Amino acid sequence: MNTAYNFAFFDEGSKREIRRATLKAIAIPGYQVPFASREMPIGRGWGTGGLQLTLSLIGKNDVLKVIDQGSDESVNAVNIKKLVSDTTGVATTDHTAEASLIQSRHRIPEVPLKKDQILILQVPLPEPLRYYEPSENETKKLHGEKEYSGAWLMLFEQIMKYGSMTTGADHPVMVHDRYVMAPSPIPRFDNPKMNESEALILLGAGREKKVYAVPPYTKVVSLDFEDYPFEPESFEDKHCRLCGSTGVFLDELVDEATDETFYQCNDTSYCIETLNEVEPFGVK
Amino acid sequence: MTLDIVHDLQSVYRKLVDSTSRPGLISDLSKQASLVEEEDQKGCSASLLLIALTLFDQEVSFKVFSPQADYVSQTINQLTYAKPTDLKKADFLLILQDAEKGSLEEAIINAKAGTLKNPHTSAFIIVEVDSVTSGEALLLKGPGIHTTELVHLDINENWVESRQEKNKEYPLGIDLIFIDQNHQLLALPRTTQITRNRVIEWDM
Numbered sequence: 001m002n003t004a005y006n007f008a009f010f011d012e013g014s015k016r017e018i019r020r021a022t023l024k025a026i027a028i029p030g031y032q033v034p035f036a037s038r039e040m041p042i043g044r045g046w047g048t049g050g051l052q053l054t055l056s057l058i059g060k061n062d063v064l065k066v067i068d069q070g071s072d073e074s075v076n077a078v079n080i081k082k083l084v085s086d087t088t089g090v091a092t093t094d095h096t097a098e099a100s101l102i103q104s105r106h107r108i109p110e111v112p113l114k115k116d117q118i119l120i121l122q123v124p125l126p127e128p129l130r131y132y133e134p135s136e137n138e139t140k141k142l143h144g145e146k147e148y149s150g151a152w153l154m155l156f157e158q159i160m161k162y163g164s165m166t167t168g169a170d171h172p173v174m175v176h177d178r179y180v181m182a183p184s185p186i187p188r189f190d191n192p193k194m195n196e197s198e199a200l201i202l203l204g205a206g207r208e209k210k211v212y213a214v215p216p217y218t219k220v221v222s223l224d225f226e227d228y229p230f231e232p233e234s235f236e237d238k239h240c241r242l243c244g245s246t247g248v249f250l251d252e253l254v255d256e257a258t259d260e261t262f263y264q265c266n267d268t269s270y271c272i273e274t275l276n277e278v279e280p281f282g283v284k
Numbered sequence: 285m286t287l288d289i290v291h292d293l294q295s296v297y298r299k300l301v302d303s304t305s306r307p308g309l310i311s312d313l314s315k316q317a318s319l320v321e322e323e324d325q326k327g328c329s330a331s332l333l334l335i336a337l338t339l340f341d342q343e344v345s346f347k348v349f350s351p352q353a354d355y356v357s358q359t360i361n362q363l364t365y366a367k368p369t370d371l372k373k374a375d376f377l378l379i380l381q382d383a384e385k386g387s388l389e390e391a392i393i394n395a396k397a398g399t400l401k402n403p404h405t406s407a408f409i410i411v412e413v414d415s416v417t418s419g420e421a422l423l424l425k426g427p428g429i430h431t432t433e434l435v436h437l438d439i440n441e442n443w444v445e446s447r448q449e450k451n452k453e454y455p456l457g458i459d460l461i462f463i464d465q466n467h468q469l470l471a472l473p474r475t476t477q478i479t480r481n482r483v484i485e486w487d488m
């Protein structure tokens with residue numbers, strides 16, 4: 001542990017500020033609470049908002065997992081883990097079930113989250129209405145008045161144009177029947193995991209200086225229309241080439257030699273755990 | 285042992301996170317409270333002081349309800365640099381155990397509730413009570429609660445009705461934190477719906 005730094009990098013004043021904002025965020029699910037985001041020794045856009053939440057929460061007994069697009073081993077995930085463990089001495093893990101704090105970019109893990117865990121999602125663009133309303137003052141007003149016809153219109157235009165809701169990641173959700181919220185760029189596949197989640201979910205946007213929350217057991221509904229219901233990405237009839245899993249989020253890959261398409265778990269630690277489970281039975 | 289402002293206050297914060305995100309979940313602050321110096325507890329409880337040390341600084345304003353309000357305000361200001369202010373402006377309202385009857389209702393009615401654009405600019409009300417594990421039964425519903433939670437609170441005021449009135453234009457509203465004499469903490473954010481759970485009492 002490097003003692004030249006404060007515990008968890010931050011000074012106590014910075015922690016207090018984001019802690020006050022976080023408690024307010026939990027009390028008003030889906031509402032973006034402004035906070036005085038600090039400079040972080042990692043590149044912008046690589047999760048400074050999530051990192052600040054992690055640093056404000058973490059204590060000596062925590063076990064930290066960091067994933068970037070499903071991978072524990074990506075450069076960003078490794079850098080964030082290193083910064084946090086160098087300044088706190090806390091243990092890190094790849095196993096979702098062992099972690100008390102999970103910081104993630106672009107995914108909610110496949111292993112269902114539990115009561116004693118907190119999921120921290122990194123958010124590049126926290127404002128779901130920004131797509132059609134550039135002014136912060138206006139979007140705040142729209143949220144205040146629960147005036148979301150623009151959000152529905154945006155989805156409707158996509159349906160008209162493409163015949164379906166091609167939102168890809170970051171499909172907007174309605175939280176506690178009140179706030180339209182950007183779930184961060186998770187695939188639509190992960191949206192339903194936010195609904196009535198056992199774990200607290202905190203979302204942090206560093207550049208935009210916002211923190212927001214989905215408390216446990218809170219209603220989260222993906223926006224859709226009766227005629228065009230919300231549909232997560234489907235991997236029907238497909239399985240992971242490595243561990244054989246179905247019903248998980250799969251990456252589509254192409255074997256360059258044979259030009260064949262195959263699939264692999266996007267959540268690499270889940271894939272490895274599944275592999276280790278089936279190995280004793282001699283199944284591959 | 286003395287209070288470690290980094291690690292002990294981190295523990296206090298996590299308990300605040302736990303109890304706020306799971307209304308009805310009682311958090312135990314007794315270990316950290318036992319580390320608060322006697323000489324700092326001038327007129328208020330160790331657990332209230334812990335919350336102030338965790339969340340207060342020069343950017344925060346507060347108001348104390350107590351016959352000794354000036355004295356306690358001075359202590360909190362010296363320890364945290366937070367500024368005492370009027371009831372209607374304060375970020376935190378602190379209702380001490382010895383506050384006049386009706387103080388909680390008065391605080392709830394007059395506290396700032398935020399605005400539609402900025403509902404977070406509302407007050408937290410922190411209340412010292414005898415017990416958060418005995419007294420009137422209250423049934424809780426809302427975010428953070430799987431179906432329902434039953435809690436017991438010992439407060440001799442019509443605060444439930446005042447709170448309901450104050451919070452009826454969600455997201456405007458106030459968030460409540462109760463701490464008792466055994467340093468047990470219960471949080472009731474504005475999203476929690478409370479029903480008084482009246483049971484039939486038999487004449488003995």
Ligand SMILES: [Zn+2]
Binds near residue numbers: 241243244264272274
């Ligand atoms: Zn797999």
